[in-house]
Amino acid sequence: MAREFGSVGVVGLGTMGAGIVEVFARNGVAVVAVEISEAALDRGRANLTNSTDRAVAKGKLAPEARDALHSQVTFAVGLDALREVDLVIEAVPEHLDLKQRIFGELDRICKPEAILATNTSSLSVTEISVATHRPNQVVGVHFFNPAPIMKLVEVIRTVVTEPEVVADVEALCARLGKVAVTINDRAGFIANALLFGYLNRAVGMFESRYASREDIDAAMKLGCGLPMGPLALMDLIGIDTAYEILDTMYRRGGRDRRHAPVPLIKQMVTAGLLGRKSGRGFYTYEKPGSPVVVPDDQTPNSTPAEATDAARAITKVGVVGSGTMATGIIEVFARAGYEVVSVTRGAEKSAKVCESVKTSLNKAVVRGKLAEAGRDAALGRVTWSATLDHLTDVDLVVEAVVEELSVKKALFASLDEICKPGVVLATTTSSLPVIDIAMATQRPADVVGLHFFNPAPVMPLVEVVRTIRTSEETVATGRAVCTALGKTGVICADRSGFVVNALLFPYLNDAVKMLEANYSTADGIDHAMKLGCGYPMGPFELLDAVGLDVSLAIQQELYLESREPGFAPAPLLEHLVTAGYLGRKTGRGFRDHTNR
Secondary structure (H helix, E strand, C coil): CCCCCCEEEEECCCHHHHHHHHHHHHCCCEEEEEECCHHHHHHHHHHHHHHHHHHHHCCCCCHHHHHHHHHCEEEEECHHHHCCCCEEEECCCCCHHHHHHHHHHHHHHCCCCCEEEECCCCCCHHHHHCCCCCHHHEEEEEECCCCCCCCEEEEEECCCCCHHHHHHHHHHHHHCCCEEEEEECCCCCCHHHHHHHHHHHHHHHHHCCCCCHHHHHHHHHHHHCCCCCHHHHHHHHCHHHHHHHHHHHHHHCCCCHHHCCCHHHHHHHHCCCCEHHHCECCCEECCCCCCCEECCCCCCCCCCCHHHHHCCCCCEEEEECCCHHHHHHHHHHHHCCCEEEEECCCHHHHHHHHHHHHHHHHHHHHCCCCCHHHHHHHHHCEEEECCHHHHCCCCEEEECCCCCHHHHHHHHHHHHHHCCCCCEEEECCCCCCHHHHHCCCCCHHHEEEEEECCCCCCCCEEEEEECCCCCHHHHHHHHHHHHHCCCEEEEEECCCCCCHHHHHHHHHHHHHHHHHCCCCCHHHHHHHHHHHHCCCCCHHHHHHHHCHHHHHHHHHHHHHHHCCHHHCCCHHHHHHHHCCCCEHHHCECCCECCCC
16 A cells, blocks of 8 residues: 655745645645745745636636645745655755755655655756665656646656655655656656757757748647747746756766757857746747747748749649659649649559549548538649650649659659759658759759648648758749648758758657667656657657658668767667568557557
């Protein structure tokens, strides 16, 4: 039987500490909330009051429940008030010396059987525990912000933490309605170890001017379904907090360069650009603490719609290919009012593509997303062909053939001979260098990447990839077409992975390495990222959905371009692909899908 915690203490009543107090009090647990001074205590009390009042205003908490919650909390100055509590959770700033000093005092003050817990997000729980004479009763209990809402709690055991202590804390998390993921003491734990490597890469992408802050954030929100873009999330977390976490992970995690804070982060901290809390970070805010973004000197001067003046007129589009992506792109253009010439290799494939488009459009009608007249009009705009010669009068060609450079180069060489001057030639490649494809033609200025995401009729993002030879007019045309299709076009340079894959797949690879090291289970890691970071899918769910062979190929391309050791594909990923375990499409990947 797990022990019953009659009362808990919380040290530090900032946003996180006050949130933890609220979690316990909401669940009927008596809380002693402690701060260092009366002024700090007043701020902590205000944090709790403001949070519960917002919950009442939103109808998520009854006024009487709020009053009952507050009655569970005793506020006090000084650690002496914690003498009789059964559990203490420390939630003070992320400084090891401060936490060690507090734990030394708690060890002296608290009763012998009390469990001492730290809410640290990156520091060593082991190093904190050795400041006490009871390291076997010290554990990490890492809540996520905002604590009353976020379901995940990472429970961190050290090499000496008693199993009974871990079991008691896990049972307490369940009582609080949280999902506990228990792991060993390692830099960043699960969520931060995976999240902050990704955030650091996004900052590096912005620092190198690879893409604008707006486009990086839009790409990850629209391309991956993330709740926030990485730069907006950095502003929310706090640039100084992010720097401390990254620096700690770098020093404690084997000095992996991927966790070495990008220089821009340190520069922003030095300049006082700390994110929302200072009113300015990667974005500028209405006032310190406000979530409202206001225009600044980096805000784009024109909207995508206003930027279409430089674009070429596009009325007729050719789509080359017969796979799922080609089929989706045909549908997207036809529904948007463009004349479309679909070119495949042979009449049989052409008939198959036609049938796939009809099936998809009929599904849209059944779901009430398209009128029958709209379906018929879209189909009437498509011409089905088995020869490239029918592309002589189109204004734009979108290539969506197999992801092999030799095949694409041969196709573009043919298009160069067939198509009229001024045609925009676009490739949907997700990983190959667009410049290699462009140089197969005599008109590289007219070649651009238009990377649609699957399924194309549903996904709102298109990456518009410019090479060093792509003209401004061609880029403007690509973005204007995206706008006309109802898509968001983000502009980036010609680099392996573009924005989304360059940020997404190293994160997935890191997750595989974490599993490979037996740090946690696939379920534990998926829980951590979905419940702790709000991701729509955990990394192993996503890998199985994408296909492990596809994921491996993309990661190999990223590694070959960067030559960064940390980007080398995880051996476990390579072994699963070799074994034919490719994910959902084969029935087995990281999980067995045969009975699901």
